Amino acid sequence: MAPPPPYLSTPSATAPVASTRATATTTTMPNGKAAMANGTTLKAEPAIDAAHAANDHARTDENTADGAAPRSAQAQELGTLLSALTHMLLQHVDENHDPATRVLHYVPPRDLAARLHLTFPDAGCDLPSLLAAFQSTLDYSVRTGHPLFMDKLYTGPTPVAIAAELLSVALNINTHVFSVSPVGTLMEMACLRELRRLIGYPTNGSGLTLPGGSMSNLVAMCTARNVMFPSIKTDGLHSLPPLAVFTSVQSHYSVEKSAMILGIGRKYVFAVECTPDGRMLASDLDTQILNAKAQGCLPFFVNATAGTTVLCAYDPVREIAAVTKRHQLWLHVDGSWGGTVMFSDKLRHKLDGVELSDSYVVNPHKMLGVPLQCSCLLVAHPPTTMARANSSKANYLYHAPSPAPGANFADPDSDEEEEPLYDLGNLGLGCGRRADGVKLFLSWKWAGTAGYASRVEAAFARADALRAKVAAHPKLARVMESGETGANVCFWYVPADARADVKGWRERLVKDPREFARVADLTARMRVEMVQRGKILVDYAPLPGPNAVPNFWRVPMNSPAVTDKHLDAIVDEIVAIGDLVSEQDASA
Numbered sequence: 019m020a021p022p023p024p025y026l027s028t029p030s031a032t033a034p035v036a037s038t039r040a041t042a043t044t045t046t047m048p049n050g051k052a053a054m055a056n057g058t059t060l061k062a063e064p065a066i067d068a069a070h071a072a073n074d075h076a077r078t079d080e081n082t083a084d085g086a087a088p089r090s091a092q093a094q095e096l097g098t099l100l101s102a103l104t105h106m107l108l109q110h111v112d113e114n115h116d117p118a119t120r121v122l123h124y125v126p127p128r129d130l131a132a133r134l135h136l137t138f139p140d141a142g143c144d145l146p147s148l149l150a151a152f153q154s155t156l157d158y159s160v161r162t163g164h165p166l167f168m169d170k171l172y173t174g175p176t177p178v179a180i181a182a183e184l185l186s187v188a189l190n191i192n193t194h195v196f197s198v199s200p201v202g203t204l205m206e207m208a209c210l211r212e213l214r215r216l217i218g219y220p221t222n223g224s225g226l227t228l229p230g231g232s233m234s235n236l237v238a239m240c241t242a243r244n245v246m247f248p249s250i251k252t253d254g255l256h257s258l259p260p261l262a263v264f265t266s267v268q269s270h271y272s273v274e275k276s277a278m279i280l281g282i283g284r285k286y287v288f289a290v291e292c293t294p295d296g297r298m299l300a301s302d303l304d305t306q307i308l309n310a311k312a313q314g315c316l317p318f319f320v321n322a323t324a325g326t327t328v329l330c331a332y333d334p335v336r337e338i339a340a341v342t343k344r345h346q347l348w349l350h351v352d353g354s355w356g357g358t359v360m361f362s363d364k365l366r367h368k369l370d371g372v373e374l375s376d377s378y379v380v381n382p383h384k385m386l387g388v389p390l391q392c393s394c395l396l397v398a399h400p401p402t403t404m405a406r407a408n409s410s411k412a413n414y415l416y417h418a419p420s421p422a423p424g425a426n427f428a429d430p431d432s433d434e435e436e437e438p439l440y441d442l443g444n445l446g447l448g449c450g451r452r453a454d455g456v457k458l459f460l461s462w463k464w465a466g467t468a469g470y471a472s473r474v475e476a477a478f479a480r481a482d483a484l485r486a487k488v489a490a491h492p493k494l495a496r497v498m499e500s501g502e503t504g505a506n507v508c509f510w511y512v513p514a515d516a517r518a519d520v521k522g523w524r525e526r527l528v529k530d531p532r533e534f535a536r537v538a539d540l541t542a543r544m545r546v547e548m549v550q551r552g553k554i555l556v557d558y559a560p561l562p563g564p565n566a567v568p569n570f571w572r573v574p575m576n577s578p579a580v581t582d583k584h585l586d587a588i589v590d591e592i593v594a595i596g597d598l599v600s601e602q603d604a605s606a
């Protein structure tokens with residue numbers, strides 16, 4: 019057995035936590051905020067401050083007295099584990115900022131499984147083994163908090179979001195009914211209300227936090243379907259002609275998947291054409307709707323995307339809304355990736371017309387540094403509408419009629435809405451629900467709306483900076499020479515023999531299947547090399563549709579920790595890997 023790691027010697031199990039806090043002096047946090055001193059918070063919230071002060075006073079007395087109240091065994095165990103974990107995590111976070119740290123330590127799956135000791139002892143393991151397993155989890159996981167992790171659309175969570183998530187996890191809050199989640203429910207409702215306000219939805223709209231954008235898209239489509247065809251709740255789809263859904267060729271696959279799950283069928287998902295820069299063509303949407311009607315389908319749902327996954331293109335919502343209004347269809351806007359521009363006065367114009375939509379999704383777990391999952395579905399219609407669409411009678415849980423005002427869910431089959439609905443679970447598809455509103459509320463409160471706006475604006479500005487570097491590099495070519503203004507930067511590493519005439523090569527890429535395949539393969543092999551080197555992590559994607567192009571690098575901008583130096587590192591590493599793989603090809 020390995021000797022106990024040094025952090026085990028921290029006197030965590032017995033040290034009274036409150037006494038450390040009571041003796042803390044004012045320090046300035048890296049974000050410029052004053053840290054707590056003696057329980058007083060920086061922001062003026064007199065009632066809360068008074069409560070904290072009283073609380074701290076009581077605890078300080080208790081813990082500074084000779085015989086501090088002994089902690090329960092459960093509290094001691096938690097203290098031991100959390101202080102060891104805190105020590106490890108802080109070191110991990112510091113390492114993320116060290117230029118020598120790799121984004122990942124790649125070990126092939128079988129070897130990694132061996133290193134992780136994935137066995138289940140009869141008797142529980144001892145503390146050093148558990149902490150060693152904590153440490154391996156840190157060592158072999160991908161460092162999403164590393165500035166050069168630009169692989170997917172999320173980054174490492176912010177400190178406040180980690181703490182807030184820990185809080186709600188420790189309390190095990192379940193936000194199906196208000197009676198077991200009074201705080202979680204109200205925090206979620208506050209977030210959703212403010213998000214609706216930012217996009218101009220009516221104040222009496224509804225919505226839910228959900229485990230991911232895909233789930234939000236599914237719940238949106240289900241809500242729309244059941245609102246528009248209420249008979250489905252009892253009769254199923256049998257009495258109706260095939261329902262039809264419309265979404266652009268560049269949209270997220272979860273739209274098609276939702277149609278698969280809801281019994282609509284992927285055949286009835288009509289793919290709408292896009293402009294060369296990835297935005298849905300409203301004129302083609304109209305054509306496709308007429309086309310579906312001519313085939314005997316019942317169109318009901320149009321998905322527009324605010325920030326597509328690969329190109330970060332924004333569909334023209336206002337133009338699309340004119341079409342959906344004419345045909346009386348539900349308009350959903352999937353802002354899972356790019357929807358956070360809603361926070362910024364400078365960038366909100368990308369959502370122009372969004373207030374005309376029926377539902378909207380934004381994923382704070384992507385661009386806002388809130389831990390996975392945290393997706394918000396906003397619905398422009400009242401909670402009774404959403405409840406009527408999705409609820410079934412579960413009187414054992416959703417007690418009705420309500421014995422205490424506000425503590426229960428109103429009758430979903432009644433149109434009267436005197437009280438807001440607090441039993442949120444009845445609006446969705448599941449039963450128990452994670453309290454994702456807690457971490458969002460607390461993170462948002464700490465960052466401020468202006469803080470979120472500047473985080474998003476900075477990401478877009480860095481994307482512009484990276485685009486400029488790519489455009490200036492002789493070995494790289496942008497996928498879209500114009501029109502690309504989102505948070506993603508898309509480009510190829512250009513093979514040496516194509517550099518003399520990049521324009522001609524771009525045309526050949528689309529027309530010549532051999533060149534298409536060569537570039538698709540080159541990019542994919544570069545990625546294998548990238549993962550093994552572990553210095554940066556960036557993913558690639560092809561573009562589908564009539565103007566399909568082969569695999570290219572897609573770099574999403576997100577983390578506020580990214581500097582100009584990191585942008586250079588991304589460019590240099592991709593070029594170095596491209597050169598390396600090309601050399602291997604030449605000598606093969």
Ligand SMILES: *Cc1c(COP(=O)(O)O)cnc(C)c1O
Nearest residue numbers: 230231232270326327352354355
């Ligand atoms: C990421 C993404 C989704 C899916 O979100 P998850 O939280 O991963 O389920 C949906 N739509 C778009 C446009 C996305 O970029």
